[in-house]
Amino acid sequence: MKSKKSIIQSAVSTLELEAAAILNVAKNLNDDFEKVVSTILECNGRVVVTGIGKSAIIAQKIVATFNSTGTPAIFMHAADAIHGDLGMIQRNDVVICLSKSGNTPEIKVLTPLLKASGNKLIGMVGALNSFLADQADMVLNTSVDKEACPHNLAPTTSTTAQLAMGDALAICLLECRDFNESDFAKYHPGGSLGKKLYLKARDLALSNEKPSIHPKASVKEALIEISKNRLGAVAVIDAENRVIGVITDGDIRRMLENYSNIEHLKAEDIMGKNPKSIQFDALAVDALALIRENSITQLLVLEQNTYFGIIHLHDLLNEGIV
Template identity: 45%
Template sequence: MSIDAANFDAGQALALAKKTFEIEAAAVLGLAGRVGPEFARVVQAILACRGRVVVMGMGKSGHIGRKIAATLASTGTPAMFVHPAEASHGDLGMIKAVDVVLAISNSGESEELNAILPVLRRLGVPLMAITGGAQSTLAQYADITLDSSVAQEACPLNLAPTASTMAQLAMGDALAVALLDARGFKEEDFARSHPGGALGRKLLTHVSDVMRSGDAIPQVSPGTSFTDLMREMSAKGLGASAVVDDACRVLGIFTDGDLRRLIEKGVDLRASKAGDVMHPNPHTLRAGALAVEAVALMEQQRITSVLVVDEAGVLCGALNTNDLMRAKVI
């Protein structure tokens, strides 16, 4: 079916968008009023599971099921999706008695899904259902049923799964959240399962992973001439240099910003020593700190470089915003 773009009704499209949001929001909020002890029982059954949560669903419910399985797996609950039709042709062998099956169907009468329910019962696999059909075949087979029914779909024809799939998705998210809380799942745990993502980099990358060390650290003594100080800064390319004592303990720092401010004041730099122009007692970090802590420190203090020291205040590294950007921490 085609339509002349010139006859497109923008106002009608906007009205339908708002109506969709209202219907789907009502569908999700409706779950809050119906969820009860059975929800906690499903969470307990999954926590007691020695295998995996096997999520199943056909059509749009299958797409939702894949997302729920992915969310569970990334938040500490081993899970996978098995397509019901493929299960009837061999994939049922993936499911073991130690697993828990989470079956999703709005009507509860999906032929492909219902065809394997007797087999799951014979296997002794605990069956949890998310369905809008309280009296459906799926609900009758299930050990525990979560009601995901909705008053209407957002589709103007009340046909396309819209509000119903939103309710299924919200129920799956609620399970994942309850489970991660019960498991004591932390940010660090989430990061370990997302090492390639932005959050993983932020929570797993330490200062020691991105800092410059050894000869790459710009450093001079307090008695170093201003000319040699500038040579050290230029050679190392950090935009700053540490000023250290004979034991390599940090005394101060001199940065490009300090240079600009001294020039603006008209200070005669040719006769200056590093100890004369340095900023004493600079902000420092430990190598074991998270790289995001370096980001926070730089933002709070409005600086672009920071020195890294050990417990005794001995210089062991340095980094700037460019180092953090290369590591994709910022």
């Protein structure tokens, strides 16, 4: 059993080897990389990404990244391709084939078939003197000096290089397409990531009650409104539905500390003036930023100058925005 120190040293060595490999991949970028990006941008079909073994797993991740950043892509396993799955490739598709050696039997069988179909073939390969590198129209060099595996056998550094190359392609394509946050939100509607990109303040406010009182309302009315709606606050509004203040649980506590007789008090006497607010069409994530910045738990939502509702910190927690 290794000591704790030697375990850490082993991990550091692995990470340093893989980091160096990525830097080496960056140094090896050439005109073919630009040609690959241009070819994919001009493609009227999809990007078909294929490979065998561990390279096939990396290919699937590249496909997922392409699809989520605006480049239509599908995965085709190299072994299945020669047993019928070649039928998924359409005339206008571009094919990226991943292979460390570029000489595996499946790749040698698949490559001539792809060439015969007339599709552009991009080889992401770790050996420039290989069959795949020789046959490909463009080559992305992902060669590495050695695997992180101490026996130089298990694909580790080589698959990291492939993964990084795939990310580099995806980001270049994203930037060339001016793919922005709104586009990203279309492809990521689920989970907290999507919600940060599309969920608006109004969506949260509409799910809550809309507690409000007029400035001349009694303290008792304010207490009832706060308790009834369970948002910890009530907006104080004028006759035109404009917010002139807010009463929170904290205001109630301060009132009890400062006054022995509260019967004569009105909402306007204890309300907080100039309450923090946000426009109803602002993003929920911006509402969270305001709540954090001001160390508050409620935020008033406005539609132009009129009262729209209230967002509570718990609403953001429940949506997974925090």
